[in-house]
Structure formats: C-alpha cells, structure tokens
Amino acid sequence: MNDSELDAVYTRLCKTMTQLGADKSPLFLARFALLAIGQIGDPDVVGRLVDEAAEGLEE
Structure with missing residues (x-):
C-alpha cells in the first residue's frame, strides 16, 4: 500500500x-x-501490531 492509498483508507x-x-x-x-x-x-504479526499500537499510550 502506498502513501496515497494509506491516506485514503485512513480517511x-x-x-x-x-x-x-x-x-x-x-x-x-x-x-x-x-x-x-x-x-x-x-499471530506473531498481530501481536507485534498490538504492541506497536499501544506504544506510548500506557499510563
């Protein structure tokens, strides 16, 4: 997925x-x-993505 496609999906x-x-x-x-x-x-990819999504959000 290129930057333009990523932007469109996120939007x-x-x-x-x-x-x-x-x-x-x-x-x-x-x-x-x-x-x-x-x-x-x-499961390994999903686990890594979960960790990355939570990064910096912990209190």
Whole structure:
C-alpha cells in the first residue's frame, strides 16, 4: 500500500467513525480489529501490531 492509498483508507476509517458517532466508535474499532486480525492470519504479526499500537499510550 502506498502513501496515497494509506491516506485514503485512513480517511475512510475516520469518516466512518464520525458517521457512527463517538458512542459507537469503540465497538466499530473492536469489530474492525477482529476482521483485520482474521485477514492478517499470523499471530506473531498481530501481536507485534498490538504492541506497536499501544506504544506510548500506557499510563
């Protein structure tokens, strides 16, 4: 995926969350994550991505 495609997909993700509203965004992200995990299909890759996504967010 090139930078332009990445930007387009990220924009679609953000617009979808805006359309769903703040109350449904966490559920949407959880469902999206489960679908993405299934498509990735590699537990090592998924584990690394989970760690990277959490990086810097811990209190």
